[in-house]
Amino acid sequence: MLAVQAEKQLGEFAVNVSFTSDTAATALFGPSGAGKTSVINMIAGLLKPERGSIILGDDVLFDSATGIDMPAWRRRIGYVFQEGRLFPHLSVKRNLDFGRWISGRAKDPKQLDHVIEMLDIGHLLDRRPGKLSGGERQRVAVGRALLMQPRLLLLDEPLASLDAARKREILPYLERLRDEARVPLIYVSHNAAEIRRLVSRVVRLESGTVVETGGIELLDGVRTDMLA
Amino acid sequence: MLELSPQDWTAIALSLRVAVVSTLIALPFGIAIATVLARASFWGKSALDALVHLPLVLPPVVTGYLLLITFGRKAPVGAFLADHFGIVFSFRWTGAALACGVMAFPLMVRAIRLSIEAVDQRFEHAAATLGANPAWAYATITLPLALPGIIAGMMLAFARALGEFGATITFVSSIPGETQTISAAIYTLTQVPGGDAAALNLVIVAIMISFAALLASEWFARRAAARLHGG
Numbered sequence: 001m002l003a004v005q006a007e008k009q010l011g012e013f014a015v016n017v018s019f020t021s022d023t024a025a026t027a028l029f030g031p032s033g034a035g036k037t038s039v040i041n042m043i044a045g046l047l048k049p050e051r052g053s054i055i056l057g058d059d060v061l062f063d064s065a066t067g068i069d070m071p072a073w074r075r076r077i078g079y080v081f082q083e084g085r086l087f088p089h090l091s092v093k094r095n096l097d098f099g100r101w102i103s104g105r106a107k108d109p110k111q112l113d114h115v116i117e118m119l120d121i122g123h124l125l126d127r128r129p130g131k132l133s134g135g136e137r138q139r140v141a142v143g144r145a146l147l148m149q150p151r152l153l154l155l156d157e158p159l160a161s162l163d164a165a166r167k168r169e170i171l172p173y174l175e176r177l178r179d180e181a182r183v184p185l186i187y188v189s190h191n192a193a194e195i196r197r198l199v200s201r202v203v204r205l206e207s208g209t210v211v212e213t214g215g216i217e218l219l220d221g222v223r224t225d226m227l228a
Numbered sequence: 229m230l231e232l233s234p235q236d237w238t239a240i241a242l243s244l245r246v247a248v249v250s251t252l253i254a255l256p257f258g259i260a261i262a263t264v265l266a267r268a269s270f271w272g273k274s275a276l277d278a279l280v281h282l283p284l285v286l287p288p289v290v291t292g293y294l295l296l297i298t299f300g301r302k303a304p305v306g307a308f309l310a311d312h313f314g315i316v317f318s319f320r321w322t323g324a325a326l327a328c329g330v331m332a333f334p335l336m337v338r339a340i341r342l343s344i345e346a347v348d349q350r351f352e353h354a355a356a357t358l359g360a361n362p363a364w365a366y367a368t369i370t371l372p373l374a375l376p377g378i379i380a381g382m383m384l385a386f387a388r389a390l391g392e393f394g395a396t397i398t399f400v401s402s403i404p405g406e407t408q409t410i411s412a413a414i415y416t417l418t419q420v421p422g423g424d425a426a427a428l429n430l431v432i433v434a435i436m437i438s439f440a441a442l443l444a445s446e447w448f449a450r451r452a453a454a455r456l457h458g459g
Contacts, residue, residue, distance in 0.1 A: 046353050072356040073365075079357040085350060088456050089372045099358035102368065128455075148358050 002026075002152060002184070006042050006052035006062075015039065015208040018052075025178050025185040027195040029219070030205035036188045037082075039205070040154045043186065044079050045072030056152060078150030078183070082157045084141040086129035092140050093125040099148025115143045118180060119173055135166040139173055146181055153181070156188045167194075174198055192219040230429055238405050239413035240433055246321060246409055247389035250329035251382055254336055258381060259371070262340035283395075284334040292398025295327055299399075323400035324407045328389035336385040343377020344370065376452040383445030387438055410434050 001022040008015045015035040028036045041047035043054055045061065048069060054062040056077075061070045086095050096115070100107065116122045119139040129137060138158050145153055158174070159167045171194070178185060178198060189195050195202065195216065202218045204211050212218055232240075265277055283291050299306040301318045309315040317323035347370050355365035371378070393411040402412040414430050417423035 044357050046356070071361070072353070073359050073361050075357075076359065077357060079354070081350070081354060085354040087351060087354070087369055089369075089375075098355070098360075098368075102355070102364055103359040130456075144358070 001055075001057060002043070002186070003053070003055045004039065004043060006039070006049035006054060008038065008042065008047065008049045010038060013208060015042075017205065017208070017210050019203045019210050019213055021184070021186065021201065021203070023184070023199075023201045025187060025199040026201045026203060027199040028186060028188045028205060029190070029192070029195055029202050031190055033207075034190075034205040035208040036190075036205055037156055038208075040079070040156055040186060040188055043152070044077050044154055045070060045075050046079075076148070076151050078145030078148055078153040080138070080141045080145050080153070080155040080158050082160055084129070084137040086132075086137060086140060086144070088129050090128075091125065092121065092127050092129065092132070095129065095140060096121075096125075096144050096147055098144060103148070105149075111149075112147065115146050118176055119143045133166070134162045135169045138162065138170055142173070142177060146177070146183065150183055152186065153177075153183045154186045154188070157190070159191070159194060160189075171197060195219060230432060232429055232433070233426070235404060236413070236426075236430055236433070239408055239410050239430065240437075242321060242324075242405070242407075243390055243409040243411075244437070246324045246328055247386050250325040250332060250389045251336075251385045253325070254329040254333055254385055255378075255382060258333060258336040258340055258385070259378065262337045262344055262381075263366075265337070266341045266344040280337050281334045283331050288331065288392070288394025289398045291330060292327060292395035295323075295330065295395065295399040299323070299326060317400070319400050319403060319407060321400075321406055324392075324396045324409060325389075327395040327399045328392040329385075331392050331395050332385035332388035335388050336381040339381030339384055340374065340378050343374040343380070346377070347373045373456065376449045376456070379445060379448045379452060383441060383448075387441055390434070390437060390441070410437075 001020060003020045005018045006015065013035070015038045017035070017039055028039060030036055038047055042049050042062070049062060049064065051064045052062070053060065053064065060068050061075055062068060087098065090098065096112070119142060121136065121139050121143055124132060124136055124140065129140070132140065142158070159170060162170065175198065185199070187195065187199055196219060200215060201213070202216055203213045204218055261280060265273070265280070297303050299309070299317045301307065301310060301316065306317060309317075315322065317326050351369050351373065352362070352365045355369045356362070360368065391411060392409070393415065396407065396409060397412055400407040402408045402416055408416065410430050410433065414427045414434070417427035417430070
């Protein structure tokens with residue numbers, strides 16, 4: 001279970017959120033500029049809240065009252081960035097292996113094969129990120145985050161930079177991820193149609209605060225971007 | 229064809245050795261200072277920046293003089309290094325390498341600093357979420373991404389070291405076989421009546437080495453850039 005209670009002033013913009021998540025997949029939903037990315041950056045440890053606490057399972061990741069602030073690299077929280085953010089100087093294979101390699105864990109060919117098969121990226125292993133299509137890049141980014149064996153996987157608008165055809169191509173992989181990977185997901189999106197397909201719980205954000213939480217029925221009243 | 233005397237060859241070999249050694253020794257310091265200037269913010273940063281750039285704006289003889297009163301055999305730092313580590317600079321080729329390294333340092337730091345500043349720090353954030361602590365993220369992501377600039381910096385330093393004259397001759401004089409680099413040898417030849425013909429050979433060699441170095445750096449930089457962009 002993830003419990004977030006965090007405040008942060010970012011220039012004119014204030015983020016002040018409080019929510020919990022204990023399902024396999026939770027969406028942070030809201031228009032651009034609602035503070036969704038800031039919230040998951042705080043969960044990942046890339047952005048430090050001014051006040052509040054972030055607790056994952058039995059682990060206190062951040063607590064301003066006791067001064068706890070676990071650095072991002074110790075949190076074991078996977079992060080799929082909007083633009084993939086694959087390391088341009090490393091092959092796909094080394095990108096996938098980076099998390100294992102940098103933490104000095106033993107190789108796990110079974111897990112590697114499983115993730116490669118699940119995301120269907122076996123034919124890309126020797127390429128460099130610069131030679132991948134947008135959809136391939138995002139699948140590799142998902143694989144890279146999964147292979148560091150995260151306790152929680154954050155996906156920040158992983159489809160936003162893709163055209164409609166690519167989105168349709170990737171969504172089934174994300175559904176498999178949700179069903180097979182056994183890692184809780186936080187899925188950030190402003191696209192109601194995507195969220196409907198992937199998650200059962202929705203945290204709706206607007207101008208930096210949580211306006212409501214609940215099931216996907218929350219999406220009904222909201223203008224839906226076309227998942228064309 | 230070029231008729232080179234044994235003395236010419238000695239000067240050429242010495243110049244190459246001095247330039248290569250000074251560049252390689254300066255490199256770790258250059259990367260460290262460039263990193264600090266690119267990333268850290270602290271009180272006195274502009275003073276450090278100015279200090280690093282000083283050899284670029286000071287007359288080279290002044291830099292040579294300062295090296296002499298700091299690293300000379302009887303000077304404080306020079307005596308300490310000689311007594312404790314057996315490192316002697318005065319009137320040795322090592323002194324020429326030191327002078328060249330100091331003169332080339334600002335150029336090296338500038339190029340490396342710019343390339344480090346150009347690396348998108350979001351890649352380091354991605355590395356952090358994958359479990360890399362800041363030092364590892366820097367070593368495995370930032371430095372490789374800055375490689376074209378690091379190569380350019382090494383190249384500039386090498387070329388500067390090859391051309392260094394004023395600081396070297398002030399600090400360690402111009403001793404054939406020990407501190408007489410190509411530049412110093414050309415200067416010495418031109419001081420002798422009729423020596424300009426012999427000097428011409430070394431001038432041609434200097435042009436050839438510089439030209440080859442530029443081509444090589446261009447090639448390395450292009451290769452490094454191609455690797456970054458999916459080559």
